Amino acid sequence: MASNPSKYKFNHSMLRVKDPQVSVKFYEFIGMKLINKIQNPDVKFDVYFLAYDTPSAVSAGKHWTDREGIIELTHNYGTENDPDYKVHTGNSDPKGFGHVCISVDNIQAACKRLEDAGYRFQKKLTDGRMRHIAFALDPDGYWVEIIGQKPLEETEATTTTDVTTYRMNHTMIRVKDPEKSLAFYQDICGMNLVRTHEVAAASFNLYFLSYGASPADGPSGVSPMAGQEGLLELTWNYGTEKDADFKYHDGNAEPQGFGHICLAVDDLEEACKRFEEKGVNWRKRLTDGRMKNIAFILDPDGYWIEIVQNEKLKQRSNW
Missing domain, CATH: 3.10.180.10 (2,3-Dihydroxybiphenyl 1,2-Dioxygenase, domain 1)
Structure with missing residues (x-):
């Protein structure tokens, strides 16, 4: 069955952070809740997913892949102990x-x-x-x-x-x-x-x-x-x-900060087939690398867009 974009969701936006405990505390202070944490010690980074999750929230109680309005915080091990580490926020040059x-x-x-x-x-x-x-x-x-x-x-x-x-x-x-x-x-x-x-x-x-x-x-x-x-x-x-020479910074080349936005789709394989037929530029196909449950496409400015399966619509990964 072909993928139906009307069932897609703008799931999350990823930001790299220096100290996850300090950052999680801030987002919890503005009412968000840590709804998932994925640890990746083999490659030395963890990701924290925060969202509004009270009974009055838009996506209360839903699986993290079946939501919109999530902030993903990515922590690369050791940055919290590096006095010289700082992220690039995108609002000073190079902007994005x-x-x-x-x-x-x-x-x-x-x-x-x-x-x-x-x-x-x-x-x-x-x-x-x-x-x-x-x-x-x-x-x-x-x-x-x-x-x-x-x-x-x-x-x-x-x-x-x-x-x-x-x-x-x-x-x-x-x-x-x-x-x-x-x-x-x-x-x-x-x-x-x-x-x-x-x-x-x-x-x-x-x-x-x-x-x-x-x-x-x-x-x-x-x-x-x-x-x-x-x-x-x-x-x-x-x-x-x-301006032929003008370009925005994607946040993944140095200096790093913002990483990507993410779409949760109805059927990951079919959605990727659809993107292929549309002639998208790929950062990572499903078949590339170790992680076979995510893909990345590029928008016209080179921003990364992660593509994941909405697990409510079709179970695929044990997130």
Whole structure:
């Protein structure tokens, strides 16, 4: 049976971290739960999967391959003891990956809670022109955008925040040519373009894709997608597509940081056949190397996209 992209899920985004205990503590502080850990002592790295998992969460209780909105933290043994080790966050040259984003019930209270706990910010709510978003910094300096699920005026009178209502909303990567990238994520990966935000005054556009439908507009000042998980944000800075020498950093060449995004598919073998027929560029076919339960394709900018089996739809691996 042919693979059906409407059953795919934007499963996770992978970030390399220096000290997993410190990083896991941060993501647990913003309400996420460690739902799986895969240890690979033979090749000296472990991976930690975190997601929102309370009864009110979008994917509560599901197998990790049957979810969206997961953050995978990869720890290479020994980095926590290396005073010179640091990750590359993607927001200084060479640029590429930008941020992950959580949506919260009360953005003022959520930001204050983070600040009171001693976590740093790249941008506080009071900084700059945009007073409805903030960027916290995780222990490695990755940017974590914070957006509200409600208008500011609805939450200003309260000082509490409930982390069980939070969502891992989206992951942002910069792209050189939006036409090529949009065609890839829609035609090859089967995602839907659910929103376009043009910021001509600052010479950039944002494109949001997901496996869901376009949401209806909500209250002013609130993203209509704030209650969702599994969104991919593509950021295009005007003019990059015209520069033959311009390219973004994939995060896997030095300096390393962000590693990949991951799609969970309905049938891994059939999905890979479909990708082959579509003429994708491969980083790793299923038959390559030791690991026969994952594949990697490359998007137009060279970002790695891991492909795994959704184990709810078809059992294949003993994850």
